[in-house]
Amino acid sequence: MARAAVHRRLTWQPATVAQVNDETATARTLLLEVPGWPGHVAGQHVDVRLTAEDGYSTQRSYSIASAPEVDRLELTVQRVPDGEVSPYLCDIARPGDQVEVRGPVGGYFTWQPESVEPVLLVAGGSGIAPLMSMVRGRAGANSRVPFRLVYSSRTPEDVIYARELSRRVRDDRGLDVAFAYTRSAPPGWPRPPGRLDAPLLTEVGWPADFAPAVFVCGPTGFVESTANLLVSQGHEAQRIKTERFGPTGG
Amino acid sequence: MTERQTGSAMSDISEDPIDGEGWVDGNEAAGILQEIFTMDITSARGRCAGCGLVGPMAELRVYDRAPGLVARCPGCENVLFTVIRAPDRVFLSVGGMTYLEMALPEVAAPGFTGA
Amino acid sequence: MGVITRGFTGRGRRDLNLPPGQYLTEDFPVLSAGPTPRLDLERWEFVLASETGQRYAWTWSELRALPSERVTVDIHCVTRWSKLGTRWEGVSLDTLLADVDTQARFALIRSYGGYTTNLPLADLRDGKAWVAHRYDGRDLAPEHGGPARLLVPHLYFWKSAKWVRGIELRHEDSPGFWENAGYHNYGDPWREQRYTDD
Numbered sequence: 001m002a003r004a005a006v007h008r009r010l011t012w013q014p015a016t017v018a019q020v021n022d023e024t025a026t027a028r029t030l031l032l033e034v035p036g037w038p039g040h041v042a043g044q045h046v047d048v049r050l051t052a053e054d055g056y057s058t059q060r061s062y063s064i065a066s067a068p069e070v071d072r073l074e075l076t077v078q079r080v081p082d083g084e085v086s087p088y089l090c091d092i093a094r095p096g097d098q099v100e101v102r103g104p105v106g107g108y109f110t111w112q113p114e115s116v117e118p119v120l121l122v123a124g125g126s127g128i129a130p131l132m133s134m135v136r137g138r139a140g141a142n143s144r145v146p147f148r149l150v151y152s153s154r155t156p157e158d159v160i161y162a163r164e165l166s167r168r169v170r171d172d173r174g175l176d177v178a179f180a181y182t183r184s185a186p187p188g189w190p191r192p193p194g195r196l197d198a199p200l201l202t203e204v205g206w207p208a209d210f211a212p213a214v215f216v217c218g219p220t221g222f223v224e225s226t227a228n229l230l231v232s233q234g235h236e237a238q239r240i241k242t243e244r245f246g247p248t249g250g
Numbered sequence: 251m252t253e254r255q256t257g258s259a260m261s262d263i264s265e266d267p268i269d270g271e272g273w274v275d276g277n278e279a280a281g282i283l284q285e286i287f288t289m290d291i292t293s294a295r296g297r298c299a300g301c302g303l304v305g306p307m308a309e310l311r312v313y314d315r316a317p318g319l320v321a322r323c324p325g326c327e328n329v330l331f332t333v334i335r336a337p338d339r340v341f342l343s344v345g346g347m348t349y350l351e352m353a354l355p356e357v358a359a360p361g362f363t364g365a
Numbered sequence: 366m367g368v369i370t371r372g373f374t375g376r377g378r379r380d381l382n383l384p385p386g387q388y389l390t391e392d393f394p395v396l397s398a399g400p401t402p403r404l405d406l407e408r409w410e411f412v413l414a415s416e417t418g419q420r421y422a423w424t425w426s427e428l429r430a431l432p433s434e435r436v437t438v439d440i441h442c443v444t445r446w447s448k449l450g451t452r453w454e455g456v457s458l459d460t461l462l463a464d465v466d467t468q469a470r471f472a473l474i475r476s477y478g479g480y481t482t483n484l485p486l487a488d489l490r491d492g493k494a495w496v497a498h499r500y501d502g503r504d505l506a507p508e509h510g511g512p513a514r515l516l517v518p519h520l521y522f523w524k525s526a527k528w529v530r531g532i533e534l535r536h537e538d539s540p541g542f543w544e545n546a547g548y549h550n551y552g553d554p555w556r557e558q559r560y561t562d563d
Contacts, residue, residue, distance in 0.1 A: 010284040047281035050370040056388055056445075058375055061278060084376045098368045105280040107290030108308035186499045220274070240310070244275045286405050292394050313398055317523050317543055319399040327399065329479075332548040336560050341547025 012049060012100040012132050013037075015073070017093050023076060023160045028090045029065065032073045034101060039071070040064050042137035043110035043130045043215070043243075045074070046103030048185040050085060060085045063129040063217070063243070064104060067136030073101070076160060078126035109243045110216065113141040120206050122196070122226050125220020127245060128160050131217055135165075139172045148176045148212075150204055152222070153194050154183040178204035194198060196222075198229050208234030213241070222242040270287050276310035279321055282308075286340060289352055296347040300328030383447050384554035390446040395508045398542065402477040403529050404512060411496060411513070412531035414463060416469040423459075425512065428496065431456045436495065438518040440525070453516055455497030459491040469534035473541065474515055477528040484517065484524055484551070486534060493519055496529060507556035521552040521559070546553040 017032040021233045044064055051057040067075035079090040093099075100136055103240045111119065111134045121131040128151055138147060159179065169177050180200060183192045191200070206212040214235060216226050276292060283291040292308040308322070310330060311322040318334035319331035330346035344350070376390065382391065405427045413421040423431070435454045441447045472489055474482045488494070497516040498505050505511035510527030517524050523543050544550050549558040558561060 012367070045280075050373045050375070051368060052373050052375050053369055061281060070384050086369075088373050093370075097371050100368050102281050105284050105290070105291050106308075107279055107335065108292035108306055109277055140291070144379050148499045160351070242275065243277050243308075272400060274397075292561070315394070316396050316398045317548065318398075318546055322399060329399075329542075332398075332546040333541075334560070336547075340562070343546040345545075 003231075008103050013104050015048075015099050015101045017095050017099070018095045019095060020093065024158055025097070026079045026090070026158070027076055027160050028079075028091060029076045030089060031066075031073055031101075032075065032101065034073055037071070037073055038104070040068055040073075041107070041110045041112060042068050042133040044104035044106040044133075045130065046073070046101045046105065048075070048085070048089075049102070050088065050099040051100070056086060061105075063133070065129040065132050065136075067133060067140045076129045076132075081174070108242050109217070111213065113138065113143040113145065115213060115215075116145055116207050117173035118146040120150070120212045121147065122147065122201075122214070122216045122218075122230075123151045124216075124222035125153060125158070125225070127159065127216075127218030127222070129217075130243060131215060132161055134215065135168065135172075135175065138175070139168065144174050146174045146176075146206075148178070148206060150178045150180065150196070150201065150202060152182060152188065152218070153183060153217050154181040156184075156186050156213070165200045176204070196226055196229070198233060199210065200231055200242075201226075201233065205230075205233075208236075211236070211239065214239055215241050215243075217243040218245060264319060272315065273311040273313050276307040276321060278312045278314050278320055279307065279310070279333065282319060282335055282340065286342060287352075289354065291352070294350055294352040296350045298323040298326065298328055298330060299346050299348045301326035311363070319329055383439050385557045386559075387441055387445055387554070390448055393451075393509065394442070394444075394446060396442065397508070397527075399478055401507050403507070404477055404528065409462075409501060409530075411529065413465055413534070414531065415465060415467045415534045416536055417467075419466065421465055423461075428456060428513070429461055429498070432433050433457075433498075434495065435449060436516075438516070439456060440518050440522050443521045443523055443548060443552070443553065443559050452501050453495065453497045454499035455495035455513070455516060457492065458494040458496070459492065461496065462490065465523060465534075467534050469533040469536055471535045471538040472535040473535055473539050474524075474526045474529060475531045475533065476526045477530050480526055480542050482526050482527070483539055483544060484520065485538075488517065488520065489532075500508065519553075521549075521554050522550055523548065 013030040013034055015034045017030055018033045021027055021029045045061050047059050047061050049059040062075040065076045066072045077086050077089045080086045121130050165177050180196055183193055185193045216223050223242045227240050254295040280292045288317045294307045298305045312323055318332050320332050321330045328346050329345045409425045411423045433454055433456050437450055437452050439449045440451055472486050474516045495516045496513050513525045515525050515529045547561050549563055552558050
């Protein structure tokens with residue numbers, strides 16, 4: 001659990017889009033400037049509010065993808081077909097545009113380098129975002145805590161941060177990354193495409209008796225079935241922290 | 251993480267709710283609650299007034315596609331609290347918890363003199 | 366006002382012929398305070414209980430045997446969306462109340478799953494309310510309250526309780542789920558009665 005620092009009461013703050021970067025055909029990272037941003041802990045999220053000219057407004061939550069040490073607030077947004085907010089953020093928002101953010105929020109689904117037990121991260125689709133903040137934060141703190149990331153995507157083209165993850169596997173000591181594909185895999189891939197299963201988790205995850213801290217993030221169905229698999233492998237339920245992206249998002 | 255249970259305290263003629271439908275976890279409630287509380291609330295632990303289950307806020311089943319946010323017990327579906335955000339006010343209704351426990355910086359017990 | 370986001374319009378169209386603060390939507394958002402109950406029609410019943418304890422009950426086939434009406438109404442949700450010209454079929458509360466002997470002034474509506482809402486009995490009479498079982502030419506879907514929901518379109522739509530199971534007639538008003546949580550006790554969209562002291 002994160003240190004119980006007393007936070008100030010949160011309220012909505014203006015945020016300016018400073019940069020946008022397409023990660024895949026359907027996901028984009030936005031770098032936001034927020035005056036007075038207090039920094040965050042890896043795994044936290046922000047609520048983002050958009051207001052139209054006539055006052056209509058709506059909000060969504062997005063995990064913070066950037067590392068805690070760096071003075072940046074980066075969100076990676078997956079475009080949801082027929083969504084209301086994600087198509088705006090992915091296709092229309094450009095540097096100079098303003099939104100509002102409230103945060104950082106969350107103390108449950110967080111990781112800090114003071115924790116020394118090994119860490120297992122399991123990501124489904126855009127659930128990689130808060131876990132990437134943990135990976136980046138680990139590197140920024142020069143942590144040697146052993147990390148294993150299992151990242152399940154539909155196809156290789158859907159993998160967010162693909163190049164950065166390859167580089168980190170090479171450069172960040174103690175980080176292992178395993179990819180899994182549910183719809184189509186790269187040519188010559190040793191496993192046929194399919195949902196994450198027990199044999200794969202056994203092969204690339206941590207054994208239960210290492211008592212790792214486990215973080216699972218992604219769509220609700222993915223999180224539920226992954227968590228159940230891990231429990232059936234002997235991982236203690238209270239060491240498994242989950243963050244479910246709702247079925248509709250948008 | 252509590253084991254998912256599908257029993258509920260609803261009418262005896264209704265069957266188990268449709269799996270995984272319509273709710274997100276308690277991390278969703280964090281933003282609005284942190285406009286009220288000064289500390290992170292997702293790790294806060296509450297006791298359900300319906301079934302006595304104790305667990306962190308993050309493990310609640312939050313229905314946020316409603317006229318307000320509704321947080322239900324993952325064990326018995328009892329409503330622990332609701333949050334309605336009006337333009338300049340928030341309504342927090344907390345009837346479903348017997349207590350809410352939150353970590354705070356340590357202080358000496360009141361009346362302790364150390365003598 | 367605060368920050369405006371350039372180029373964001375959102376999904377709804379904002380129109381002039383709507384109650385204050387509402388915008389028009391083409392889709393039919395699903396809002397739920399809890400899981401969708403799965404109901405067995407063989408055991409479904411609707412019970413009207415008067416203030417004296419008299420019970421009037423209908424099974425599903427009995428309800429469907431009653432005369433029903435097709436109505437086209439506008440609906441307004443407190444979350445600000447409005448949908449115009451929605452088509453329903455249902456049994457009028459006037460039909461259900463026809464043989465009910467009551468002096469009560471208030472009604473408490475109960476749903477499968479535990480949801481409740483309240484309104485004056487007068488707001489259920491005179492062609493203002495139905496137990497609706499069909500929407501847009503089809504059986505009412507579970508996520509929209511099927512097999513049957515209350516339909517009271519002149520009030521904010523949280524009063525149109527999904528998965529309705531019964532009505533208690535009472536001498537004294539008893540606030541329901543959202544009324545206790547901070548929403549207005551009556552909920553007239555044209556007077557923008559959203560929150561408890563509006």
